[in-house]
Amino acid sequence: MTKTVVIIGTLDTKGPEIRYLRDKVKEQGEDIGLEVVVVDSGILEQPAGIVPDVSREEVAAAADSTLEEIRNAGSRGAAVHKMTEGVRKVVLDLYSQGRCHGVASIGGVEGAMMACVAMEALPVGVAKVVATPLASGPRKFSIFVDTKDIAIMHSVIDILGVNALSCKIFDNVAGAVVGMIEAAGNHSFSNERLVGMTMLGNTTAGIMHLKPRLEAAGYEPVIFHSSGIGGRAMEDLAKEGAFCGIIDYTTNEIFEDIVGGLQAGAGPDRLKVAARLGIPQVVCPGSTDFFDWLTSDPVPQEWNDRKTYLHSPSIWLMRLRRDELVELGGIFAERLNLATARTAVAFPLKGTSIPNHPDGVFYDPQLDQAFLQSLKTQLRPEIEIVEIDAHINDPEFAEAVANLFLQVMG
16 A cells, blocks of 8 residues: 655745655655655745645635635734644545655744644654754743654754755655654554553552553553653543543642643643543542652742652652642542543552652651542542552552452443
């Protein structure tokens, strides 16, 4: 079967560069019969030195607009936003037609962002490569990759000119997307056995005990790092029907969003998605006793009474207070009460993180009980809470979670 690379670029300002990339992809993909479709995401002038396969007028029409309307949108940002809708729609249409096995782009901020939004709409596993000078400096990569597997390359130079140095970068982009497509296996999967799970360094030991237990029962655990994006990535895949069940073992992201901690970013729907979708789940309060803070950032004076734990040379863990844990228990209850499938909570009575352990600096069972009692009083009675006399990382707790999950799955 012929495979296709979609190249996205603003051809009014990057025409010669996109033409070079197109020709290089064709050259490097000749042995596997790659085809190339060039999508013009430019807004201002006409394409320079290249004829696109999908014109800017067609992109605008895909956004239910015209190029003239987009140009007169009122601001550059508004015009780019509208054009981005069209690029995304065009790429999704190509994918649905079987004409998008990989996507590549080179561009500045607008060009790269438009391409990345289109890439984010594609399933995990489709090759995605972007080179941009914006991929460096004090920027969050979430603006480019969000919850998808997009490879970001720092172009070092700006994207203007085909010369001895820029060609090295463009050749690498071509080689990357061609290589990804060529190396891709046929890894089809069935959601009948896949289980989404969340983990941090503070709960890794528990997950390491839990994973083989689930595998022995015939399930295939898929682990997400609950660092603000990981939980949302799991839930995005759940929306695509990836999982038969979820074990949300590490749910720290919820309070990180409230306090603006280092692991913020999961968003207000965290814990709601599986509930609304009717996916059976077991939820644990892994790492809910703290939030992360950079050691390089000043600590607000009102936090001076918090217990702290140096997790790494760059990260403090900051212990939650009683009122915060009570609030958090209410949030968990509110979101889990949306569940339309069988749901259960497993609570470790001997602590929820590495420092929250009988020998740790965060250990305070009465504080943990503040969360648990708040949850109990507000959670729907048919959602079972199982209290286990163990630590979150103990084999006994992992075994209890596995048994509870098998019950939930029926």
